[in-house]
Amino acid sequence: MPISNSIKKFGGISMKIVISSTGKTNGDLLDKRFGRCQYFQIHDTENGEVKILENKGQDSSGGAGIVAANQLNVEKVDVIITGDLGPNAFELIEKAGIKAYKCANIAIGLVLEKYNKGELEEIKMSGPAYHGAN
Amino acid sequence: MNIAVLSGKGGTGKTTVSLNLALALKSNYIDCDVEEPNGFLFLKPKIDKTEQVMVDYPLINDNKCTSCGACVDACQFNALAKVNKDIILFQKLCHGCGACEI
Numbered sequence: 001m002p003i004s005n006s007i008k009k010f011g012g013i014s015m016k017i018v019i020s021s022t023g024k025t026n027g028d029l030l031d032k033r034f035g036r037c038q039y040f041q042i043h044d045t046e047n048g049e050v051k052i053l054e055n056k057g058q059d060s061s062g063g064a065g066i067v068a069a070n071q072l073n074v075e076k077v078d079v080i081i082t083g084d085l086g087p088n089a090f091e092l093i094e095k096a097g098i099k100a101y102k103c104a105n106i107a108i109g110l111v112l113e114k115y116n117k118g119e120l121e122e123i124k125m126s127g128p129a130y131h132g133a134n
Numbered sequence: 135m136n137i138a139v140l141s142g143k144g145g146t147g148k149t150t151v152s153l154n155l156a157l158a159l160k161s162n163y164i165d166c167d168v169e170e171p172n173g174f175l176f177l178k179p180k181i182d183k184t185e186q187v188m189v190d191y192p193l194i195n196d197n198k199c200t201s202c203g204a205c206v207d208a209c210q211f212n213a214l215a216k217v218n219k220d221i222i223l224f225q226k227l228c229h230g231c232g233a234c235e236i
Binding site for chain 2 (some may be wrong): 011057060061062063066067070073087091095096104124
């Protein structure tokens, strides 16, 4: 790894922020359902790159939050922004040491602005089970 | 004649359909739902005999586990998860199928 990169890592500048989303662009809205959202948008703060993942949990008959959390754990994200985390997803994300923040269903661009200004509330306990089920 | 009503997804109307079939055909109603057998709520049967049954679930041997994650991939009920080097079991989601004994 080049020295400049490792310095950035230690400085906490490089971060992967994932947002549960209804679409693939900055103008699409945040989806308040974590396990059942359609897409995850991973925003890399270091290089501004955006990676779009289809949420593997959205179609599972049960344990959607677990599947979604597994998927994000593999991607080694640092921060999750969503509406609520169910009990199972919360347990996994807490164990993985990923920070989670709560946000309303507003456009992704605005979500990032609010996060950067420190306006989002950290999720410190799980929401109700099955809140994302139809 | 036997008619089976099944679906992998909850809340699709299995109980509603089965109950109405049973009542319309005046047939026996056998609730095979191992997790939420709800037919009794509507039929209100007199229960003569009950029996306890057990369901297997995996125990992870930390001395032998290499954290390869193969059991997580094998589980079709998402009852297992891997966080860093730990395998975590969600017991309520486990159906005791044994697929993780790979």
